[in-house]
Amino acid sequence: MKDYCIKSNLNYIKLKYPLFNNSKFASILNILFIGVFKLQVKKILQKNNPNLIIQTNDTNLINNVIVSTAKKKNILTLVIQWAQTAPEDYYLKLKSLNTNHKELTKKTHITHWFLHKLTNFMLKISQIPKFNKKSLAQGNSDYVFVINDYTKKLLIKQGVKKEKIYISGSTAYDDALSINLPKREEIKKKIGINNNNITILFISQPFYVKDIRIMKKEKQIQYIKDIIVFFNNFYQTQNKEVNIILKLHPVELKKDYIELTDSCKNILILSDFNNLELIKISDLCVGFSSTLLQSVIIMKKPILCLNMIPELKFIIETQSKISGITQDIKSWNELSKTLKILEENGYQQLDNVNMKNFVLDQKVYLRLETWIHELLFDNHIISTNLEPNEQE
Numbered sequence: 001m002k003d004y005c006i007k008s009n010l011n012y013i014k015l016k017y018p019l020f021n022n023s024k025f026a027s028i029l030n031i032l033f034i035g036v037f038k039l040q041v042k043k044i045l046q047k048n049n050p051n052l053i054i055q056t057n058d059t060n061l062i063n064n065v066i067v068s069t070a071k072k073k074n075i076l077t078l079v080i081q082w083a084q085t086a087p088e089d090y091y092l093k094l095k096s097l098n099t100n101h102k103e104l105t106k107k108t109h110i111t112h113w114f115l116h117k118l119t120n121f122m123l124k125i126s127q128i129p130k131f132n133k134k135s136l137a138q139g140n141s142d143y144v145f146v147i148n149d150y151t152k153k154l155l156i157k158q159g160v161k162k163e164k165i166y167i168s169g170s171t172a173y174d175d176a177l178s179i180n181l182p183k184r185e186e187i188k189k190k191i192g193i194n195n196n197n198i199t200i201l202f203i204s205q206p207f208y209v210k211d212i213r214i215m216k217k218e219k220q221i222q223y224i225k226d227i228i229v230f231f232n233n234f235y236q237t238q239n240k241e242v243n244i245i246l247k248l249h250p251v252e253l254k255k256d257y258i259e260l261t262d263s264c265k266n267i268l269i270l271s272d273f274n275n276l277e278l279i280k281i282s283d284l285c286v287g288f289s290s291t292l293l294q295s296v297i298i299m300k301k302p303i304l305c306l307n308m309i310p311e312l313k314f315i316i317e318t319q320s321k322i323s324g325i326t327q328d329i330k331s332w333n334e335l336s337k338t339l340k341i342l343e344e345n346g347y348q349q350l351d352n353v354n355m356k357n358f359v360l361d362q363k364v365y366l367r368l369e370t371w372i373h374e375l376l377f378d379n380h381i382i383s384t385n386l387e388p389n390e391q392e
Contacts, residue, residue, distance in 0.1 A: 008373070013048060015041075015066075037062060041069045051376045053077045058141045067140045076375055077141040080168070080368070083291040084322045085136045085151045139164065143375065145368070147173075148357040150322070167387050168367045169359030172291070176298035177362055179276060187277045191268065197241040198347075200231060201278050203287035203296075206252050207312060215311045221257060223309055227286075228264045230332060234339055242266050247278055249290070283347040288312060289319030297324050298358070300349045302342055304329050327352040359388050 005012035058067050058079050070077050136151065137144045139160035146152050147170040156162050181187070193199070204224065208217040228244055235242040244264075248254060248271040257269050270278070275292055276299070279285060285296040286304045296303045305320040307313060307328035320328055329335045341350070367386050374382050 008369075010376070011048070011050075013044070013050065015044065038065055038069065041066055045069060045073055045075065049073075050075055052372065054372075055079055055141070056082045058137050064138070064140065071140075076143070076379065078372070078375065079137045079141045079144045081136055081144070081146045081151060081170075084147070084294070084319065085154060143381070145371070148359055150357045166367075166371065166381065166384075167359065168371070169361070169364035169388065170294070171364050171368070172295050173298060173358060173360055174362050174364040176276060176279075176295040177360065181274075181277055181280050184281050187281045190277075191245070191270065191273065193243055193268070193281070195241070195243070197243050197266075198235065198284070199243040199245065199282050201282035201285045201296075202228070202244060202246045203285060203290045203292050204246060204248050204252060205288045205290045206249050207288075207315070209251055214315075215309075217256060221260070224257075225260055225264060227306065228260065228267055230335070232265050234336060238343065243268065245270060245278060245282070247271075247273070247275065247292075284342060289316050289323065291323065293320070293323045293325060294358070297349075297353045297355065298360070302347055302349050303353065304335070304338060305352075306335070308332065308335070322357070324353050324355055324358065326354045361388060363388075 002012055002014070053066060053070050053075055055063050055066065055077070056079065057063055058077070067077050136146070137155060137160055139155075139158075142164065144155065144160060144165045145168040146155065146165060147168065149167060152162075152165050152167055155165055182190075188194070188199075202224070206217075206220070207215050208220055224246070228246070231242060231244055244267045246257065246260070246267060246269045248257065248269065250271075252271065254269055254271045260267055261269060276295060279296055279299050279301055282301060284302050284304065285293070286306055287293055288306060293303055293305065303325060305316060305323075305325045305328045307316040307320070307330050309316075316328060329338060338350075342348075363386065370383050370386060371381050374380065
């Protein structure tokens with residue numbers, strides 16, 4: 001977005017704000033902060049008078065405040081989807097899983113009841129607009145750009161007006177198809193790999209953060225350790241060495257995983273590195289349900305979605321299918337058999353993927369630039385013919 005604004009000689013303001021996601025009193029702290037944030041937003045809009053506000057969703061407190069404040073000043077608002085959207089029952093199921101794993105005592109029941117009552121009271125006196133949906137957009141924004149027909153139909157079902165929704169595709173699709181990447185040897189040299197061993201990219205995802213929180217961080221790290229040990233043992237039986245790159249999610253901290261470097265062989269932990277470059281040098285990519293798995297599929301690398309953790313079964317089965325993975329790995333024995341197949345076929349992409357929901361016409365950047373330009377200067381979208389045909 002910044003590059004587009006510079007290229008088009010447009011003023012661009014990036015608004016950053018903190019969230020107290022890791023606090024016991026997160027809801028209350030966020031609401032207290034919202035009062036200050038509302039004043040900041042109002043001041044910024046008065047000072048800069050923007051033509052358009054772009055967000056990645058409008059479903060949390062802060063995003064919703066921005067939308068409501070913008071509407072009072074007749075400023076257009078746009079949501080651009082950046083990650084896959086889960087089915088509508090996903091968050092209800094997730095909430096149920098979250099509650100079951102808390103093992104609440106009488107004392108914590110009272111605490112949660114008190115915080116719930118206090119939060120609702122503060123919402124009321126703060127005059128913060130209500131928000132109900134959790135998938136992507138409530139329909140409050142003027143326009144919503146989505147990455148595929150699946151999300152468009154889901155939002156329409158949830159009550160967002162069809163006229164507001166346009167299928168743009170994902171920039172990740174275009175990047176994976178067309179971006180010029182350095183040579184494999186150059187990338188490996190940058191991260192300190194100086195051998196030709198089999199390279200496995202493990203794409204992590206934090207299931208212990210506040211919005212999900214269905215297992216403790218220590219338990220997730222132990223699961224990842226078990227998986228890494230398994231890979232090391234498998235390739236040892238094949239008389240081969242292996243490089244295992246653990247790519248952390250942006251909200252994960254490297255210091256939380258540093259113990260793995262002491263207890264596991266052949267592991268490299270990275271938190272900030274070009275994802276597409278890591279995919280390029282990898283012979284195999286494994287993960288749980290990250291959106292990044294889609295880029296792996298587009299770049300025609302073999303991908304294994306690991307679904308051997310009981311607590312994560314529902315999440316992985318749901319998200320992996322949306323990401324384009326049609327078959328999960330459900331046991332250590334199945335993982336071993338699949339690795340043997342990959343050894344035999346030279347690590348070619350398996351038949352466990354489906355690209356039905358992918359928009360791969362390489363016109364994503366064209367759509368975004370054209371439509372945003374029209375919103376800025378015409379206040380509505382004119383080039384509707386750019387939208388891809390609806391997928392069956």
